[in-house]
Amino acid sequence: xxxxxxxxxxxxxxxxxxxxxxxxxxxxxxxxxxxxxxxxxxxxxxxxxxxxxxxxxxxxxxxxxxxxxxxxxxxxxxxxxxxxxxxxxxxxxxxxxxxxxxxxxxxxxxxxxxxxxxxxxxxxxxxxxxxxxxxxxxxxxxxxxxxxxxxxxxxxxxxxxxxxxxxxxxxxxxxxxxxxxxxxxxxxxxxxxxxxxxxxxxxxxxxxxxxxxxxxxxxxxx
Amino acid sequence: xxxxxxxxxxxxxxxxxxxxxxxxxxxxxxxxxxxxxxxxxxxxxxxxxxxxxxxxxxxxxxxxxxxxxxxxxxxxxxxxxxxxxxxxxxxxxxxxxxxxxxxxxxxxxxxxxxxxxxxxxxxxxxxxxxxxxxxxxxxxxxxxxxxxxxxxxxxxxxxxxxxxxxxxxxxxxxxxxxxxxxxxxxxxxxxxxxxxxxxxxxxxxxxxxxxxxxxxxxxxxx
Numbered sequence: 001x002x003x004x005x006x007x008x009x010x011x012x013x014x015x016x017x018x019x020x021x022x023x024x025x026x027x028x029x030x031x032x033x034x035x036x037x038x039x040x041x042x043x044x045x046x047x048x049x050x051x052x053x054x055x056x057x058x059x060x061x062x063x064x065x066x067x068x069x070x071x072x073x074x075x076x077x078x079x080x081x082x083x084x085x086x087x088x089x090x091x092x093x094x095x096x097x098x099x100x101x102x103x104x105x106x107x108x109x110x111x112x113x114x115x116x117x118x119x120x121x122x123x124x125x126x127x128x129x130x131x132x133x134x135x136x137x138x139x140x141x142x143x144x145x146x147x148x149x150x151x152x153x154x155x156x157x158x159x160x161x162x163x164x165x166x167x168x169x170x171x172x173x174x175x176x177x178x179x180x181x182x183x184x185x186x187x188x189x190x191x192x193x194x195x196x197x198x199x200x201x202x203x204x205x206x207x208x209x210x211x212x213x214x215x216x217x218x219x220x221x222x
Numbered sequence: 223x224x225x226x227x228x229x230x231x232x233x234x235x236x237x238x239x240x241x242x243x244x245x246x247x248x249x250x251x252x253x254x255x256x257x258x259x260x261x262x263x264x265x266x267x268x269x270x271x272x273x274x275x276x277x278x279x280x281x282x283x284x285x286x287x288x289x290x291x292x293x294x295x296x297x298x299x300x301x302x303x304x305x306x307x308x309x310x311x312x313x314x315x316x317x318x319x320x321x322x323x324x325x326x327x328x329x330x331x332x333x334x335x336x337x338x339x340x341x342x343x344x345x346x347x348x349x350x351x352x353x354x355x356x357x358x359x360x361x362x363x364x365x366x367x368x369x370x371x372x373x374x375x376x377x378x379x380x381x382x383x384x385x386x387x388x389x390x391x392x393x394x395x396x397x398x399x400x401x402x403x404x405x406x407x408x409x410x411x412x413x414x415x416x417x418x419x420x421x422x423x424x425x426x427x428x429x430x431x432x433x434x435x436x437x438x439x440x441x442x443x444x
């Protein structure tokens with residue numbers, strides 16, 4: 001049965017690619033997030049020195065966003081994780097995005113939150129080359145989300161803040177509930193999940209993933 | 223919408239627990255696997271010394287299975303992971319079960335396989351206190367699976383080797399496809415997923431998870 005399901009999925013994908021059949025939805029580009037940190041200019045200067053500016057290592061999929069050369073060590077009550085990548089540009093408030101498993105390593109309780117919503121985020125200490133800063137509300141596990149332009153939102157029939165399901169094809173596939181729609185005219189269509197979410201469903205940059213808006217997803221009661 | 227869905231799920235769960243309503247399916251007990259290793263007696267002796275016997279640290283959910291006090295270091299082309307727990311009793315053939323993310327750390331390509339099926343498993347080196355052994359086919363990422371008794375299989379309407387979907391309730395929930403049914407009269411009902419799979423859906427030992435046998439799980443085409 002598993003083999004037949006997989007074969008069916010692959011045939012459908014090929015037929016859709018060749019234009020023989022149309023899909024309700026298009027495949028989503030996917031970005032897989034490692035743990036990372038966004039810093040405020042003030043916290044950046046505390047950690048790296050007065051007047052410090054981030055250095056671009058690599059542009060990211062969202063316009064203007066970049067992975068910086070700088071990394072920090074993040075420290076909780078029970079442990080530390082080194083070489084956590086800083087993403088730029090600086091933000092109004094520092095935010096640390098960790099994996100659910102990092103909560104055990106660090107001894108913190110970072111809650112599942114949408115990026116930017118730091119009410120109730122966990123305390124964490126950030127250490128750079130020149131200093132460190134302890135933040136009372138900064139660490140979260142980021143909710144999976146899809147960045148898109150207003151034109152994408154119109155095409156998909158969704159709006160900013162909506163929660164949708166996504167379906168991942170493939171041998172380790174399945175459905176993730178509660179994927180948050182983020183609409184901005186400064187964005188580019190991209191599904192963001194973290195490495196644990198990617199690994200759990202065998203997702204890589206070539207994975208076939210679609211938005212599943214409707215709610216009849218086969219639970220007997222939910 | 224996400225909040226309403228979650229509230230609905232919680233209300234259903236409470237009503238089911240109180241016996242007010244009946245569910246199609248019962249909730250599955252869940253065991254969350256860290257990376258681990260099963261050793262043959264020969265490989266155990268190579269790594270720990272002639273005539274060596276494993277020491278029980280903790281009984282596991284499956285009758286007769288235990289976590290041993292012994293740990294090993296596993297080594298691939300690019301890296302090593304220390305303190306990998308040995309599970310007992312010894313088996314006819316050694317098997318290393320890693321996370322998908324460990325493939326990057328170790329520099330190996332452990333394929334997704336059901337436990338015990340080592341055809342095409344990745345080469346890996348295992349290091350104990352007294353020696354080491356290099357195995358050509360030993361490392362896999364274990365397919366998620368459900369252990370059950372024949373009476374459980376009858377109740378759920380499944381048989382050994384079947385592939386089912388499971389539905390995970392909760393804010394980070396969803397559906398995992400291709401969960402393999404393992405029926406044995408020496409087993410106990412238990413869903414086994416690894417830590418990455420657990421984290422990706424926010425699963426802990428209290429999570430509400432059901433088998434979803436039917437196939438209308440909300441993909442537009444699969």
